[in-house]
Amino acid sequence: MNKKGYLAIVLHSHLPFIKHPEEEYFLEENWLYEAITETYLPLYITFNKLAKEGIKFQITMSVTPPLANMLTDSLLTKRYERYLKNRIRLAEEEYKTENAANKKAAFKFYANRYKTLYKTLFDELNGNVLSGFKRLQDEGYIEIITCTATHEILPLELNERCREVQVEIGVKEYERFFGRPPRGIWLGECAYTSGVDKILADNNIRFTFVDTHGILYADPGPVYGVHAPIYSESGVAFFGRDPEASKQVWSAQEGYPGDFNYREFYRDIGYDISIDKIKKYLHPAGFRFDSGIKIHKITGKVPLDKKEIYNRENALKVAEIHAGNFMFNREKEAEYLLSIMDREPIMVAPFDTELFGHWWFEGPDFLEHLLRKIYKYSSVIETITPFNYLKKYPTNQVAEPTPSTWGDGGYFKVWLNEKTDWIYPHLHMLGKKMIDLSKKYKKPTSLQRRILNQMARELLLAQSSDWAFLITTGTAKDYSTSAEKYHINAFLALLKMLEENKIDEAFLSFLEKKDSIFPNMDYRIYRRKK
Numbered sequence: 001m002n003k004k005g006y007l008a009i010v011l012h013s014h015l016p017f018i019k020h021p022e023e024e025y026f027l028e029e030n031w032l033y034e035a036i037t038e039t040y041l042p043l044y045i046t047f048n049k050l051a052k053e054g055i056k057f058q059i060t061m062s063v064t065p066p067l068a069n070m071l072t073d074s075l076l077t078k079r080y081e082r083y084l085k086n087r088i089r090l091a092e093e094e095y096k097t098e099n100a101a102n103k104k105a106a107f108k109f110y111a112n113r114y115k116t117l118y119k120t121l122f123d124e125l126n127g128n129v130l131s132g133f134k135r136l137q138d139e140g141y142i143e144i145i146t147c148t149a150t151h152e153i154l155p156l157e158l159n160e161r162c163r164e165v166q167v168e169i170g171v172k173e174y175e176r177f178f179g180r181p182p183r184g185i186w187l188g189e190c191a192y193t194s195g196v197d198k199i200l201a202d203n204n205i206r207f208t209f210v211d212t213h214g215i216l217y218a219d220p221g222p223v224y225g226v227h228a229p230i231y232s233e234s235g236v237a238f239f240g241r242d243p244e245a246s247k248q249v250w251s252a253q254e255g256y257p258g259d260f261n262y263r264e265f266y267r268d269i270g271y272d273i274s275i276d277k278i279k280k281y282l283h284p285a286g287f288r289f290d291s292g293i294k295i296h297k298i299t300g301k302v303p304l305d306k307k308e309i310y311n312r313e314n315a316l317k318v319a320e321i322h323a324g325n326f327m328f329n330r331e332k333e334a335e336y337l338l339s340i341m342d343r344e345p346i347m348v349a350p351f352d353t354e355l356f357g358h359w360w361f362e363g364p365d366f367l368e369h370l371l372r373k374i375y376k377y378s379s380v381i382e383t384i385t386p387f388n389y390l391k392k393y394p395t396n397q398v399a400e401p402t403p404s405t406w407g408d409g410g411y412f413k414v415w416l417n418e419k420t421d422w423i424y425p426h427l428h429m430l431g432k433k434m435i436d437l438s439k440k441y442k443k444p445t446s447l448q449r450r451i452l453n454q455m456a457r458e459l460l461l462a463q464s465s466d467w468a469f470l471i472t473t474g475t476a477k478d479y480s481t482s483a484e485k486y487h488i489n490a491f492l493a494l495l496k497m498l499e500e501n502k503i504d505e506a507f508l509s510f511l512e513k514k515d516s517i518f519p520n521m522d523y524r525i526y527r528r529k530k
Contacts (some may be wrong), residue, residue, distance in 0.1 A: 003344060005334025006384040010060045010350035012186050014151055016466035017066035017517045021075055025283050028479055032070050033083040037292055039357035041117045042364040044132045050371055051141050057371040058383045062186035064147040065173040068130060069517045077127045088114045090281040091293060102309040106295035109312050134178055143385040145184035146174035152463040153415055155193035155403060159431040161528050164199050171203050183387050184208060188465050190406035201234035207386045208238060209350055214404035215240030223397055227337050227345035230399040238401050239386050244333055245349040248326060256322040261314050263361035264296040267304045319362045323369035331380040346389050420468040426488050430459050438526035447503055452523035455494045457515050462487035
């Protein structure tokens with residue numbers, strides 16, 4: 001039976017590359033460990049479970065090169081294993097010493113959950129969650145797309161060759177991890193401006209995404225709004241975010257995640273347990289921070305100390321209700337759109353992957369219910385990937401998307417403002433220098449080659465959009481400022497060594513170990529192709 005519309009769920013998976021081998025415990029590395037525990041592993045388990053049940057579904061996921069490099073890094077994997085084992089022990093101890101039945105049940109839930117995660121990652125996937133997602137892609141359930149090398153905002157990059165390198169490395173890294181060329185790309189921060197499409201076309205990228213206004217303000221205006229893709233002059237398809245499908249999920253105020261039965265994100269036992277337990281399980285220096293074990297529910301608009309204990313069964317019931325509501329709304333949307341269109345509409349719902357599990361703990365459960373319900377019960381909609389929609393409808397309107405991002409305000413102020421404008425002159429200078437050096441050093445010594453390759457890594461890491469974003473939001477301002485300056489200064493220190501021929505090999509080795517992203521880096525990539 002023909003459907004009346006298609007739902008394309010797009011999960012954008014990204015974290016900045018953070019690795020500190022010089023410190024045994026480094027708090028910002030926990031960003032990765034939290035994401036693995038609460039998002040990536042639960043989603044893999046969810047998708048794998050549905051696949052084994054014979055539930056047919058299609059999901060699109062980006063995996064950025066920094067994230068892929070961290071997920072497969074041996075040091076970070078070893079540290080994550082320690083992280084997970086410590087939380088198993090902490091949850092078990094809290095379970096044994098807790099007397100209140102509702103709290104005891106919550107701690108038992110966490111202990112069992114962490115054990116399942118451990119078994120899945122280290123027994124079934126040999127420590128590599130990417131291999132699980134790759135298999136699901138090979139089986140046709142998900143389509144994994146790539147991203148710019150370090151999530152740079154291409155419209156803010158003045159050196160055209162640096163723009164091209166960001167895309168080229170994104171493609172090369174995808175091929176290294178997934179064994180085939182990518183068909184789609186997520187542009188860093190969903191940021192687009194004229195000319196980027198040609199770079200994508202030159203790298204055989206078939207499709208990408210922009211925010212709603214990127215399509216609605218296209219030239220000429222889109223006939224179908226955001227409910228069908230447009231092609232740029234270069235032949236790249238652009239899909240626009242459907243605001244109706246998106247807001248209902250991501251908004252904590254108006255959307256599902258704010259339901260009072262769901263887990264409270266901001267209350268964590270890391271601020272309640274004794275220092276002795278913190279030193280034993282979380283950090284030997286006794287720092288208080290989120291452990292990931294959160295046993296309270298949102299409850300209502302009450303102070304954190306008034307939150308009630310989380311009830312997992314109740315939360316799962318609500319997640320199933322919300323999944324049914326979301327499906328119903330998309331069915332009604334599809335029926336209406338089909339009445340005014342000459343083709344089945346596509347409703348694109350893109351989200352940061354970490355919304356599902358990290359910020360919204362029940363997010364993976366919501367997706368499980370939604371995908372199962374659509375497959376089993378909906379005669380109106382089905383899930384689809386953008387690539388498969390293009391196969392179904394290869395002919396589309398040609399138009400030029402407008403410059404845009406999916407950040408606050410829709411354009412570039414989140415990343416370029418009075419707090420961050422100091423960054424970009426440095427990036428422009430370093431990029432230009434890297435291009436010049438790639439042309440100058442045609443027959444470098446092995447040591448010079450190592451320096452040049454590491455300079456390329458430091459430049460790419462400095463170009464990450466994450467540092468400017470976090471400086472603007474103030475979420476991790478000090479660390480992000482320090483990280484930006486560190487990568488810039490590392491580049492300059494290597495440049496000085498190269499120019500003066502005074503090589504500090506110990507320093508170079510340290511940078512190679514710490515900033516070990518892109519192991520196949522070849523600085524000659526900065527030479528413009530002829």
